[in-house]
Amino acid sequence: MKKLLTTLTVATLAAAVLLVTPRTSSAQDKEKAKDKAGEKGKGDEKKKAGTLPFNGKAVAVDKSAKTIKLSGEKARVVQVTATTKVLKDGKPASFDDLKDGEDVSGGYKLSADGKMEATVLNIGKPPAKTEKKKEEKK
Secondary structure, eight states: OHHHHHHHHHHHHHHHHHHHSOOOOOHHHHHHHHHHHHHHGGGOOSSOTTOEEEEEEEEEEETTTTEEEEOSSSOOEEEEEEEEEEEETTEEOOGGGOOTTOEEEEEEEEOTTSOEEEEEEEESOOOOHHHHHHHHHO
C-alpha cells in the first residue's frame, strides 16, 4: 500500500511539473511555422507576396520626403520610393501629380524599419464596381 501511494505521488508531481512548465519554442520551430504559412499563399498569382492594400484621402503630401499621410483614425503614412508604380486615373503618372485631398489607393510592403513602402500608387477615385460588373457581363 505504501509503495502504491509513493508511486501515485511521484506520478502526480511529474504530471504537475509537465503541465506548469511552459514549452519553449526554438528559433527553428518559429522559422518552420513561417515557411508553412508562406507556402499557403503561393497559389494566389494576383497578389504579390507580402503586399497589403491601402486606400483613403491624401490629407498631407510631402513632396520632398515623398510621403503621403492618409485620412482616418490611424493616420497612416505611406512612403513612395523610386520603384513605386504611380498611376492617375489608370494612366502612368508621377508622384508630383498628387495633390492634398485626392483619393489614393494601392499596395504597400512593410520595410525593415516598419514603414509602409508603396509598391503601387493609384491617384483618383477607383472605378465604380457596377461598371466593372457591366463590362464583365458583355
